[in-house]
């Protein structure tokens with residue numbers, strides 16, 4: 001079942017030309033659930049095998065366990081917990097979660113409804129008089145950024161500064177020495193350094209000063225696991241800033257795009273706002289923001305779908321393909337907000353299951369409900385819209401929408 | 407009429423009776439309606455009030471977090487049933503197709519589901535069990551009484567039996583800062599369910615939380631004062647302890663007594679059935695119209711050599727109820743087998759304990775991930791060289807992997823290292839206490855033989 005049956009399917013997926021619709025290529029990929037690539041890495045694309053691997057303790061998220069280290073993480077001495085294994089991962093995630101959700105901070109997300117709605121309403125108020133709106137620049141980007149800055153305690157005014165760094169980092173995630181220019185890597189490495197330095201600066205001012213934001217809380221924590229080191233806090237803040245930044249924007253944008261492509265569902269949502277809960281789950285399956293987890297490493301030899309993946313191999317988990325696997329989801333290419341038993345892979349699964357899932361869900365639910373309620377006869381200007389470069393964090397870079405009589 | 411016609415007519419206006427109106431009974435009723443059964447549905451239950459959930463009774467209800475009447479089971483659809491509550495069923499007439507109630511009424515059925523579960527094993531001396539301050543915990547009323555007694559600030563609570571329920575109650579006492587003594591006949595807590603090695607971990611955990619844990623001892627007598635209040639307990643080593651509350655947590659008795667003359671294969675271990683949840687009669691023959699689900703059922707599992715296994719697990723009750731309901735309204739060819747791997751969880755002393763598989767079906771156990779001293783680990787159980795179960799302490803996210811190892815009969819011990827490799831990963835004998843002890847405190851009992859060996863007649867004996 002293994003081998004290099006279609007060595008270039010992955011290459012074609014990574015190629016920018018397939019960004020608008022990679023799904024037919026995923027179907028091609030799924031014919032070989034576990035496919036070895038020429039460079040010795042493995043691509044896993046079927047739901048069953050993905051679910052299996054996401055719960056397999058022999059898989060490592062620490063890129064230092066790769067036989068061929070990933071260039072994009074060079075110079076990172078204190079990885080964020082998304083790139084660590086237990087027990088370190090568990091300890092750091094636990095310490096961060098103390099300030100972010102249950103059981104120690106249970107009401108955080110539920111308590112934010114008012115604030116979230118206020119930000120959303122303010123942004124939509126800004127559409128007044130405009131006939132054409134860019135859902136990304138005018139809405140889906142500023143919204144989660146405002147929220148994550150507020151939560152972390154990062155000044156919103158600094159956004160133009162760290163936006164450049166985050167872009168550089170995200171663009172280098174899928175750096176491939178064979179096809180990408182070296183500058184892409186260097187830009188990414190420099191951006192990582194700059195962002196760390198910036199966050200370190202903010203952290204310095206927080207020591208010994210109580211505050212409600214996450215940086216202050218982490219800097220002054222005295223929980224059962226003790227306190228994170230400054231490097232650990234910076235790595236965690238770095239992770240949250242990027243994750244809270246570059247993913248929700250795509251879910252909201254994909255959501256609006258999908259609704260405009262399915263006007264009957266848009267109308268239903270307008271009539272019945274409660275539909276938004278299963279609708280957002282279906283979006284996470286149908287048009288997820290995170291398409292690929294590119295950085296798992298085989299810590300031991302792993303057998304999956306009768307294939308032995310040797311220790312040290314790089315494993316790419318094609319989450320978005322798994323969520324479209326017909327062996328798991330009936331009629332998978334249909335957008336169906338009434339779908340039951342919707343165990344999508346949009347937030348991953350297992351110990352690295354998205355930390356910000358409850359927040360991202362709520363943000364997107366409020367965003368879509370309000371957009372649909374307040375936009376006047378919205379219409380797509382271009383379909384497909386232009387996409388961002390990244391095949392990993394995939395989404396439109398702009399989404400022009402007309403409204404009103406215009 | 408063809409068979410299909412008969413089935414269609416039954417689905418349209420047949421009569422289904424469910425005996426036992428709790429978790430399994432309610433979920434089966436909901437599933438029957440979801441399957442399109444539109445005939446008459448009768449729920450018979452000896453408890454009054456809405457069906458409710460039991461796991462919180464030894465957890466949130468005892469902390470006072472959730473009121474005892476706040477654990478009603480969520481209703482997932484209208485079941486449009488006739489409810490006959492407050493009177494127990496006292497007999498099943500398989501020839502006449504009626505359920506008899508204790509008040510003399512008779513309820514006719516075309517098909518019946520038995521989901522009468524388990525009751526708490528009472529303290530063996532009736533007069534001592536009746537003392538003020540002596541509790542068992544199985545029902546809402548029990549939990550309410552115990553919660554009130556705990557809220558009154560007792561000087562000491564004695565928990566008799568350190569299985570899951572007893573250990574959870576001891577944990578709540580410590581959380582409420584109430585002095586507690588736990589008495590267990592086995593060498594450690596949870597031993598009957600999880601074996602000696604995990605038992606030791608549980609013992610350390612209890613002591614670290616300030617429990618006065620006494621293992622290898624038997625409580626022989628509960629002593630009351632002139633007003634009938636519990637005052638003291640006596641142990642078989644001659645020692646005594648002063649306590650004003652005692653919780654008897656010695657496991658359950660399956661509610662099969664009412665079926666004594668029914669001709670079903672019902673006994674102390676439960677009611678034997680096939681994987682399709684159809685009851686066996688006393689000769690080991692499958693019945694067509696009598697189905698079983700939940701704690702009272704005893705079902706073969708192919709993964710465990712087709713042994714008949716009784717489980718007192720929430721998830722098992724739900725899954726079995728759904729399979730039973732489906733099969734009650736399906737033709738032979740469309741029936742489902744109940745084949746899932748058992749799953750159990752418990753919360754105590756700040757630890758989230760979860761297991762997959764049947765840990766009692768094992769001869770060896772090994773820690774595979776994490777650190778026992780930090781109480782974050784996974785241990786795998788093996789039987790003759792294959793993985794049969796796993797238990798996690800604060801590490802539940804990995805259990806899906808172990809479920810898959812069990813399903814595929816993966817070799818034991820699992821060899822490949824993980825990043826979170828434990829210091830000591832050598833298998834040790836699992837070491838369960840003898841059957842006499844297991845019968846007292848275990849939540850899982852592995853019994854019986856392969857179906858091909860028709861030796862089930864002895865099932866009829868009824869211990870009381």
Ligand SMILES: Cc1cc2nc3c(=O)[nH]c(=O)nc-3n(C[C@H](O)[C@H](O)[C@H](O)COP(=O)(O)OP(=O)(O)OC[C@H]3O[C@@H](n4cnc5c(N)ncnc54)[C@H](O)[C@@H]3O)c2cc1C
Pocket residue numbers: 425426427428429430431450451452453459460461462463464493494495496521522523524525543544545571661664699700701702717718719720721723749750751752753
């Ligand atoms: C305190 C406590 C804590 C628990 N914690 C956990 C846990 O953490 N995790 C877990 O997996 N499981 C736990 N369980 C087990 C779980 O609650 C059971 O598996 C589940 O309740 C089984 O459901 P059931 O419907 O089969 O049986 P039951 O819930 O026992 O219901 C049987 C019903 O039938 C009624 N009945 C009995 N005889 C008759 C008769 N002759 N006529 C009419 N009605 C009758 C009974 O009164 C009862 O209402 C716990 C149980 C208890 C008591």
Ligand code: HEM
Pocket residue numbers: 061081082083093148239240243244245247248251288289290293345346347348349351352353354355356357359360361
């Ligand atoms: C729709 C929006 C989002 C999507 C689709 C998403 C998706 C994911 C996925 C797939 C993972 C798993 C990665 C892996 O297994 O390696 C993950 C992890 C993570 N996400 Fe998200 N995410 C979203 C929003 C957020 C937000 C808003 C935050 C922060 C507030 C966040 C924080 C994290 C963190 C910290 C992790 C690492 C968890 C760990 O390693 O334990 N995410 N996310």
